[in-house]
Amino acid sequence: MTQAFTDFLAATRPTPAQRDAAIAGHRGLRERLQADPDLSGRIVATFLQGSYRRATALRPSEREPLDVDVVVVTDLSRERTTPEQALRLFRPFLQRHYPNKWATQGRSLGIELSSVDLDLVVTSAPSRADLLRVEEQATAIDEDRSPSLAELEAWRMEPLYVPNREISRWEPTHPLAQIAWTRAKNAKCNGHYVGVVRAIKWWRRIQPSLPKHPKSYPLEHLVGDCCPDGIRSVAEGLARTFEVMVTRYEPAVMVGRRPVLPNHGVPQQDVLARVPTDDFVVFIHAATQAAKRAEEALKERDPGESERRWRELLGGKFSS
Ligand SMILES: Nc1ncnc2c1ncn2[C@@H]1O[C@H](COP(=O)(O)OP(=O)(O)OP(=O)(O)O)[C@@H](O)[C@H]1O
Ligand SMILES: [Mg+2]
DSSP states (O other): HHHHHHHHHHSOOOOOOHHHHHHHHHHHHHHHHOTTTTTGEEEEEEEEEEEHHHOOOOOOOSSOOEEEEEEEEEOOOOOTTOOOHHTTHHHHHHHHHTTTTEOOOOSSEEEEOOEEEEEEEEEOTTTTTTHHHGGGOOOOOOSSOOOOHHHGGGGSSSSSSEEETTEEEEEEEOOHHHHHHHHHHHHHHTHHHHHHHHHHHHHHHOOOOOOOOOOOHHHHHHHHHHTTTSSSSSSHHHHHEEEEEEHHHHHHHHTOOOOOEETTTEEEETTTTTTEEEEEHHHHHHHHHHHHHHEEEEHOHHHHHHHHHHHHOOTTTTTT
């Protein structure tokens, strides 16, 4: 069974060619930013974040392209610069290098390349900008064996601030705290945590009846809250995570409510804020079925039968 899970987890990751395209995309962007006469002086550092950095990104599908989230730390002052002005500063650069390929999103600038989307998050720098310069070298947490300096200091660092154009305000964000939390959790889970996240993101993707949310980071965070420490395999992690999800949240969804999940590093932010309650309720109902199936697959002694049950839960990529 271990081999079947190893193969499944490999098949849910971006392929080497997709990762090469991602690397070429983010490197190209960062080199161009550094070489830009108007912007380079304002940029303190750029670093990777998001599921790509945390090794929780799925192999892209037609409906869910691969995206690489890149933070650009600037020396822009939140007191003297409005969110609109901060984002506008990057327009000439994007026009020059990525004509017709970029668009302003709510809190970021999206660039659509042929096989990868780049999501550029412009932020204003904290006081420990020096630590962030070293962060430039950091790659995915399963490739960088030890934490970066900024990851180690993440809990002592103040958040970064992102310009939110929709509400014309700078908002705190703490990608380094999320990265540091994920690495620590993965270690406490014997290296199986990021696999459990990818397997559950995959399960969500192949469920035809599930609503749009929770997905991406909100789903990952939910898995992080529910996955017990000390799991000895991804199989065990899946069964236990679904079980905890259901026992913890079923009482709330029975009365039509959803929980509030404080964000790592910015606890006043609710990670589920944009997840509609109705969607959350449907999601937990689906998780109830998944918990039963995962438990049966885990308990099954016949290897062929167990594999069949896991395939029922995780789809054709499992031992196909
Ligand atoms: N609701 C949220 N609460 C806290 N942080 C969030 C939230 N949504 C996004 N983020 C942060 O922004 C990053 C990029 O968001 P994105 O929507 O690309 O999700 P992701 O985790 O990278 O998953 P995906 O694999 O779908 O891209 C997240 O990894 C997370 O760090
Ligand atoms: Mg992403």
